[in-house]
Amino acid sequence: MPTSLAPHGAAVVVRGLVKRYGGTAVVDGLDLEARAGAVTAVLGPNGAGKTTTVECCEGLRTPDGGTVRVLGLDPVADARLLRPRVGVMLQDGGLPSGVRAGEMLRHVAAMYAAPRDLGELAERLGLDSFARTTVRRLSGGQRQRLALAAAVVGRPEVVFLDEPSAGMDPQSRLAVWALVRELRDEGVAVVLTTHLMDEAEDLADVVHVVDHGRVIASGTVPELLTAEAAGARTVRLDAPPGLDVAALAAALDGRGAGGDDPTERWVVTEPEPGSYVATGPADARAVARLTAWLADGDVLASRLTVGRRTLEDVFLDLTGRHLR
Numbered sequence: 001m002p003t004s005l006a007p008h009g010a011a012v013v014v015r016g017l018v019k020r021y022g023g024t025a026v027v028d029g030l031d032l033e034a035r036a037g038a039v040t041a042v043l044g045p046n047g048a049g050k051t052t053t054v055e056c057c058e059g060l061r062t063p064d065g066g067t068v069r070v071l072g073l074d075p076v077a078d079a080r081l082l083r084p085r086v087g088v089m090l091q092d093g094g095l096p097s098g099v100r101a102g103e104m105l106r107h108v109a110a111m112y113a114a115p116r117d118l119g120e121l122a123e124r125l126g127l128d129s130f131a132r133t134t135v136r137r138l139s140g141g142q143r144q145r146l147a148l149a150a151a152v153v154g155r156p157e158v159v160f161l162d163e164p165s166a167g168m169d170p171q172s173r174l175a176v177w178a179l180v181r182e183l184r185d186e187g188v189a190v191v192l193t194t195h196l197m198d199e200a201e202d203l204a205d206v207v208h209v210v211d212h213g214r215v216i217a218s219g220t221v222p223e224l225l226t227a228e229a230a231g232a233r234t235v236r237l238d239a240p241p242g243l244d245v246a247a248l249a250a251a252l253d254g255r256g257a258g259g260d261d262p263t264e265r266w267v268v269t270e271p272e273p274g275s276y277v278a279t280g281p282a283d284a285r286a287v288a289r290l291t292a293w294l295a296d297g298d299v300l301a302s303r304l305t306v307g308r309r310t311l312e313d314v315f316l317d318l319t320g321r322h323l324r
């Protein structure tokens with residue numbers, strides 16, 4: 001049911017969303033779209049406004065400003081129409097505590113016209129081992145898996161997953177990620193919030209980076225990683241705080257006495273005391289210049305790593321802060 005708000009058939013369209021608590025805008029003019037057959041990640045640090053945003057999309061909170069459309073409908077006014085078409089996995093599970101896990105899932109499945117095969121869903125999310133346990137006795141990770149099963153059992157067109165793999169062991173996390181990919185391939189619009197960069201990098205077709213209630217960057221992961229620095233790599237260094245980052249950048253560039261490269265290409269920051277991030281064309285010579293500079297200053301690094309840029313680096317570039 002496309003509307004003028006969803007010109008490209010986007011399943012979720014958020015425009016200028018504002019949500020205030022006690023006069024403070026925790027979502028402050030946020031725009032995002034999520035389309036069918038794609039995983040859209042809302043990535044940001046604690047308190048950025050991710051949960052509030054998806055709760056507005058789920059009809060659980062009423063916006064103070066802006067517009068939200070899900071499948072062309074208003075999540076609050078059209079809640080009844082949307083309920084059978086939208087799956088929701090809340091951060092705290094939102095599950096009734098007194099019933100057994102298996103019963104709860106059967107009960108939820110019975111509310112839908114064409115539910116998924118319960119046996120298959122239980123097997124792939126490893127629910128069988130705790131099907132007879134009451135919800136209140138489940139571990140955090142078990143509760144999360146049950147909440148995910150409940151969110152998808154009705155074959156929704158749109159699924160909102162708030163921190164879907166929080167508290168899960170690595171094996172469960174992989175099972176969740178596999179299910180999310182399958183939903184995407186079935187044409188579902190999957191919207192997930194996360195502060196886990198690997199989750200966003202591995203799963204998301206589109207990432208919206210959120211900070212202070214606004215989207216500060218959007219794109220595919222490759223777009224975000226290459227937008228600022230094509231071919232750049234990141235060198236991370238833990239060393240005593242207060243090093244001269246400009247001098248370090250100059251050393252990495254090969255500038256200064258006897259330097260062989262006059263161009264300024266390295267950027268070095270100290271986002272937290274004693275934790276340095278250098279971005280630039282890292283090759284063996286640059287790393288040798290770095291360690292020589294440290295040796296000249298009699299500085300002993302406790303950690304030195306060279307790697308490709310990550311979404312964490314993008315976030316750091318944009319905000320000067322770490323994501324976590």
Ligand SMILES: Nc1ncnc2c1ncn2[C@@H]1O[C@H](COP(=O)(O)OP(=O)(O)OP(=O)(O)O)[C@@H](O)[C@H]1O
Pocket residue numbers: 021022026044045046047048049050051052053195
């Ligand atoms: N009901 C509420 N009343 C008052 N403040 C709230 C309420 N719900 C959320 N907040 C505040 O709004 C801000 C954004 O919270 P939100 O849960 O949306 O962030 P988040 O990005 O999802 O963070 P997290 O990763 O920690 O879940 C936080 O500062 C939070 O304390």
